[in-house]
Amino acid sequence: MKIEGKHIVVTGASSGIGKSLVEFLSAYEGVKIVAAARRSELIPKKEGIIFAISLDVSTQKGVDELFSFALQKLGHIDIFIANAGFTYTERLIKPDWGHISDIFSLNVFSPIYSLEKLMAAEGERQIQFVTLISGVAYFPLPAYALYCSTKGALRLFFEAYRFEKNDNLIVSNVYPVATRTEFFEKAALGSVSLPFLSQDQETVARGIINGIERDKRNIYPSLLFRLFLPVARAFPFLIKAYSLNEKRKVSDILKS
Numbered sequence: 001m002k003i004e005g006k007h008i009v010v011t012g013a014s015s016g017i018g019k020s021l022v023e024f025l026s027a028y029e030g031v032k033i034v035a036a037a038r039r040s041e042l043i044p045k046k047e048g049i050i051f052a053i054s055l056d057v058s059t060q061k062g063v064d065e066l067f068s069f070a071l072q073k074l075g076h077i078d079i080f081i082a083n084a085g086f087t088y089t090e091r092l093i094k095p096d097w098g099h100i101s102d103i104f105s106l107n108v109f110s111p112i113y114s115l116e117k118l119m120a121a122e123g124e125r126q127i128q129f130v131t132l133i134s135g136v137a138y139f140p141l142p143a144y145a146l147y148c149s150t151k152g153a154l155r156l157f158f159e160a161y162r163f164e165k166n167d168n169l170i171v172s173n174v175y176p177v178a179t180r181t182e183f184f185e186k187a188a189l190g191s192v193s194l195p196f197l198s199q200d201q202e203t204v205a206r207g208i209i210n211g212i213e214r215d216k217r218n219i220y221p222s223l224l225f226r227l228f229l230p231v232a233r234a235f236p237f238l239i240k241a242y243s244l245n246e247k248r249k250v251s252d253i254l255k256s
């Protein structure tokens, strides 16, 4: 979908990939963007182009408020980018329902419910729904079991949903590799080294915009990952070898 003139919603716009997306998208002619995060003061500012809102999209109330605000400011939505997400870097030890529920609420429930809201609001119009999934939807990482499971769930949800969706909707799944943002700092109790292959947030954001413009169903901001993925899926021992290699990097966390 062409970006010019489009009305766009971006969640998780106060840092990392979402912040870069808002910066780059706002440079296109005629766009209007509703940008959401809890720390709305960190969202890039551009009078009359970027409309920031502070809310928590991990709740139904938060997503409902986001749609009300977006439809009021923009009139309609052409592109929705479900970007907000987080991880824990941890060894799972004690039973904790809230812990599991928090990550699934933001990473899984929120994008799926947002898609439902978008379809309800924009039934017949040509629209695009973009979801930040992750390379870990294919490659299980030790110390990230809950995170990997949220992204694996998202991948399968959207792959299944493609078979039942209306033709007016383009579903784009984004599979970034490790990206140098606040993401890992927020997640780790101590310092943790990034998984193999990492990119900066600007490269990932440019890759996403490029994929949107070309109506890509799957967007791989890392070319290396794009090339390696089919090989690894054909030879599953490569995926296992990768996971075991990553396990060494988080051995302190797994021991604690």
Ligand SMILES: NC(=O)c1ccc[n+]([C@@H]2O[C@H](COP(=O)([O-])OP(=O)(O)OC[C@H]3O[C@@H](n4cnc5c(N)ncnc54)[C@H](OP(=O)(O)O)[C@@H]3O)[C@@H](O)[C@H]2O)c1
Pocket (backbone or CB within 6 Å): 011, 012, 013, 014, 015, 016, 017, 018, 036, 037, 038, 039, 040, 055, 056, 057, 058, 083, 084, 085, 086, 106, 132, 133, 134, 135, 175, 176, 177, 178, 179, 180, 181, 182, 183, 184, 186
């Ligand atoms: N970094 C990576 O290595 C990597 C790799 C693959 C995929 N991804 C995915 O890419 C997306 C963006 O990650 P990132 O690296 O840019 O992370 P980030 O820098 O930590 O940014 C996360 C964004 O989500 C927002 N957010 C978190 N919880 C929220 C909530 N409850 N309600 C509303 N907004 C919330 C944060 O804003 P506030 O805190 O202000 O609310 C922030 O703007 C995530 O879905 C992540 O899973 C990341």
